[in-house]
Amino acid sequence: MVLLLATGTFISVWVTDHSLLSNQWSQEWWEKVSTNPAYLASPTVPSNTAGGHTEPHTKPHTKPHPEFQWETLGPYHVAYPRNYVFVLDEPDACSTEKPFLVLIVPVAVKNRVARNTIRRTWGNESLVLGKAVRLFFLLGLPSGKGSEQLQADVEKERKEHHDLLQSNFLDSYRNLTIKTMMMLEWVASRCRNASFAMKIDSDIFLNVHNLVKMLLDPKTPKQNYITGHLARNAVVLRNKNSKWYLPADVYPDPRYPPYVFGMGYVFSTDLPKKLVDVSKRMKPLFLEDVHLGICLKQLGIQPKEPPSPSLFKVYMPGPYNRCHYASIITAIVSNPAKLLRYWEDLHKSNTTC
Template sequence: MFNKTPHCTDITILTLDRWMVLYIFNISMSFYFFLKLAEKDGVGVKHTRDAGWCGSDCFPLKKGELKTGPGNSDSSALGNAPDAQRVSNGTPASWDPQVLNCSEDASVRTQDWFRRLDQRFHQFVLHRHCRYFPMLINHPEKCADGEVHLLMVVKSVIEQHDRREAVRSTWGREHTVDGRKIKTLFLLGSPTTGKDTKNLQKLIEYEDRLYGDILQWDFMDTFFNLTLKEVNFLKWFDIYCSGVRFIFKGDDDVFVNTHNLLELIGFKLEERKEPQLFVGDTISKAIPIRNRQSKYYIPKELYDKPYPPYVGGGGFLMSSQLARRLFVVSEDLELYPIDDVFLGMCLQKLHLVPEMHPGFRTFGITRRRVSPMNSEPCFYKHLIVVHKLSAQELLRMWSVVHNEDLVCAQRTSM
């Protein structure tokens, strides 16, 4: 189907592999040097977790709540205005949650449905009113000049620094295209209990010193807490970055064709569809998974109806106007343990349905991992988002796709 010039040879791939190994080795040695330096002089600790902090057996996130005070974003201050007209004018000018007690909702324990609920979900339900958390690393200056066209927001965890390096070297590189400024941020929580928490925190602080592109909150980076990344980012965005035009939100293991993404934004601006823009790989008519072995298992006691339409969290695009509305409605919704579905619930409350776009392949080009189509560069050249690649695969595919010698046939539907 496609014709390729022979630049993508085994020799080229071997060279890239060697480069990647050397690159990761150098980064690792830099981190090691920093750790030794930090142990010597105590440098680099912006926030250290108390040794007596509640671990995963208690609740998989740091306890905290929103500080009350003048100008605080309180749902009562929004009155009874329709969701579509509500705005977050009460949002404070800085991040305000403090390290305060956010104890469990003991009243839930008395309810029959809770007694029947799978124990894996007990702590989530007892503490899902704990919504906003202290920031360990913040960059309020990221959008300070008010001229950011596209903000790339990437969900990651501390240990995946190789993925972040690959993203920074490829689609997450901060630059300007035809006057359109692109900025990048990585969203992180804290290391889970049982890991080398202190040293991992030093590593991430050193990484942020190098790049200045990390937002970190003081809740544990667990699967159920991915929704906390959504709501804490929406609040952060509303405070510090609401002037940006568009937001791409994705995982750190996707390939993003930045050129095609900017083209899509241009088309939407021409069509004047910016205010309600939310586009990705839409999943409709889905129902909760009842298989207890599945990562996405949801018991009937927690949710027992079909999901609203939502997009695969591997990558999606939204306008800042819609992001502000999502922030407002999200504050009145109970947190849900699957972050993609939670955003679908927010959209449903706004009476909106996410737009399906064939360029977003959050399940890969084909669902069969071994399919040769998943490694065909000409598909990547014509798509916008492809999930799921390792750091090494991302670097290799980016190099191949952006090689001027790559020749592809005309676009072909898949």
């Protein structure tokens, strides 16, 4: 049963059945939600993209934590998702398969090409060094023209692959922190029996073998552990033309605490609940990786350096080099076609480094 209430400035949605939603329910629900000013009526925020379009910023529509009083939220804060729910879910996936490692890819609803490419490449690795690995994609809600058909397509995709998680927040760049916190809530409630989880962007090349090898190393901590491409003493950008600009009245310190780049980081599964709990007393920033770093600071937990700084790359220098990709864990690739080509080349049986 689903009950939708819209009163004042917030909407609450209760879903008591996490099974595949019917097309009829989706259409009726979307017609109400997508046109409701309480859901979408926030001013748009410049995204500073080349196209010059703007990204919507969702007003908070959840009740605040009793210990925390919300102030007026501007474009640099987002609503904490403690009352969001999963409208598409795989609640028993981890209890049935008991994976060692869970990979979660936040991806735009419309980006089916990226999802299919990942399923054909590193997302297809389900047993690595004797350890079970499970892949999930995390989506928000579509918006704009064609949303109803897109949502129907997503539901069909979920039925086919059983690897889609979707929560009822608006899917946009400015809501990446909500997406991240929903990922943590899902791991905390669904996959505590996994040893590790990884958040990884959809434009990343992932060497799953090297990742699992690192996690199996006896020196790798099993608790309070998070690692990736680590940023230390990162300067807060005060240039208003920057996509990552934050004014001093939002974040007064000149530097951020240590944090891991949002492109891909791995963490022990005891950490999500701690991060979710501490975030309830904070006003989240729209910079999701910075927000996570601030949460870690509040917990007194330092992100760890990887065994080698060359494991978590941002960009690979120069043209494609097979041996370079054989030695790393992550690197950004510019498009799905390159990811597929690099992956196929790396797994040719007749070539070595």
